[in-house]
Amino acid sequence: MIRRSRAQTYIASYLRRVQQTLTMLRMRVLLGQINPVVGDIEGNTRRALEVIEEGRRGGAGLVLLPELCVIGYPPKDLVLRKDFVRRNVEAVQRIAEACRGITAVVGFVQPVEGGSGTGIHNAAAVCGDGRILQTYAKFLLPTYDVFDESRYFTPGREVRLATVPAQGGGNGRSTVGAGICVGLTICEDLWNDEQFGGRPFYGRDPVEQTVRAGAQVLINISASPFVVGKHLQREALFSRQVREHGVPLLYCAQIGGNDDLLFDGVSLAFNARGELIARARPFEEDLLFVDLGSAAPGRIEAYPGEAESLWRAVVLGTRDYVRKCGFRQAVVGLSGGIDSAVVAAIAVDALGAENVHGVAMPSRFSSRHSVEDAEALARGLGVDFRVIRIHEAHAALEASLAESFAGRAADVAEENLQARIRGNLLMALSNKFGWLLLTTGNKSELGVGYCTLYGDMCGGFAPISDVPKTLVYRMARWRNAQSARPAIPERTLTKPPSAELRENQTDQDSLPPYETLDAILERYVEEDQSADEIVAAGFDRPTVERVIRLIAASEHKRNQAALGIKVTSRAFGTGRRMPIAAKLT
Secondary structure (H helix, E strand, C coil), X not given: CCCCCHHHHHHHHHHHHXXXXXXXXXXXXXXXXXXXXXXXXXXXXXXXXHHHHHHHHCCCCEEECCCCCCCCCCCHHHHHCHHHHHHHHHHHHHHHHHCCCCEEEEEEEEECCCCCCCCEEEEEEEEECCEEEEEEECCCCCCCCXXXXXXXXXXXXXXXXXXXXXXXXXXXXXXXXXXXXXXXXXXXXXXXXXXXXXXXXXXXXXXXXXXXXXXXXEEEEECCECCCCHHHHHHHHHHHHHHHXXXXXXXXXXXXXXXXXXXXXXXXXXXXXCCEEEECCECCCEEEEEEECXXXXXXXXXXXXXXXXXXXXXXXXXXXXXXXXXXXXEEEECCCCHHHHHHHHHHHHHHCHHHEEEEECXXXXXXXXXXXXXXXXHHHHCCEEEECCCHHHHHHHHHHHHHHHCCCCCCHHHHHHHHHHHHHHHHHHHHHHCCEEECCCCHHHHHHCCCCCCCCCCCCEECCCCCCHHHHHHHHHHHHHCCCCCCCCHHHHHCCCCCCCCCCCCHHHCCCCHHHHHHHHHHHHHCCCCHHHHHHCCCCHHHHHHHHHXXXXXXXXXXXXXXXXXXXXXXXXXXXXXXXXXCCC
């Protein structure tokens, strides 16, 4: 008798699974890509019930909803409140009671039986027959970049499968057949692969364990933050996982902005060969029906290029932050420069022109074209525009400080008075009218501290704080290309950038060219390269060392900066926790 090795047994099992899923599994699924509000248990539950009803009307036997959708992701310290956890459990029970003749998988916070560890799981509930049929606790809890899940959750230890009725027909015509065994996973569980980061992050593989346990279909509910280009890595990783294990994958993702995180959605479905058969729309809610087992692919939406995806990301993040925080309108200081022009256009696309107010605040150092370009921008965007001159206020403050400053030459202290006057005026308008002040600093400026505390850094939200200057220009040109009458003046795109705080000032008086600065920032901040590594890549050592010194010296500024949207692999903020009082060599 010839005994087969464990590998041979697994290969045989794999081939059987592929053949089975290609010929037997029939199921209509609705991927409910929704935008939850963190903490709004009642509103999120209502939205979940609406999606389940849409699935029922569309003939789906299974509805998937995103990770922690009952409470919104990331909930942070809200989950430390027992009453909050209790209400979220009650909400899942309400959802389960509504699931009759249909099955739904819903993300929620599950109390740990026995109260071990943190006392709660990041979990999924399988709801059907008017009750909770099964629950699964997330195995892999990320603790890198913006993630801190081990602070809140206890990891799951058990593979959980659920049986969902198979269907024939499709397109709204379903007949219940034999059950399909689905394997449950949550977000990070699917990312444990050497293709991600070059090495496995964890000592266990939930996908392999789930397939070995008998899953015929993999389900993954997710809240996966947006990073430029991440969608390509995500699809390649998921396809590889499916090809390796030979079972289809249904991936349902959250969309929307919550604080500094932006979720682009893009829910997906792959057949057992790892071929993409459905993709939901990016950057908006979408209900995507997938006929698993059908020979024909489903709806596959295109994913936009870099400039457009950045634009749509910051527009969505700005809209959600403003509205979820209870504001309706925003104010932007308009300098005539590229950054304020882009932020104003983002605000218009996010909130509507009628809800955006632009303010020019020229000083004696402002060029004539700065006010002209600000006015042209406001006219092109159709926003409210006003001019508040700061000459007198600046002169009054200089006079007040004359005695204290006696004997010292004018320098950056006098220059920054202008920025702080503007910050005061914009905050006064914000207070008086209830407008949220949007700051206009980009990642390049914030990186090296080319910004003024309590001046141009004033505000409640910073839409482009993680967008390097070179990308700001690309976004502006993309936005202009979408209209026959571009809103951002051509002169704004071509003139040398300047803070206009002294005569004939340009940014390059103080900084390297932005192409050089952005490349060094990317290597040092996002890739954690040393000065020697950056110099070895062809950069001038004095410039590299100066930029690194400026980054270190500006940590205290960034620690007080307005919240912004993370769009790169490493943003200043939650995902980059650097000491302020430190000596870096």
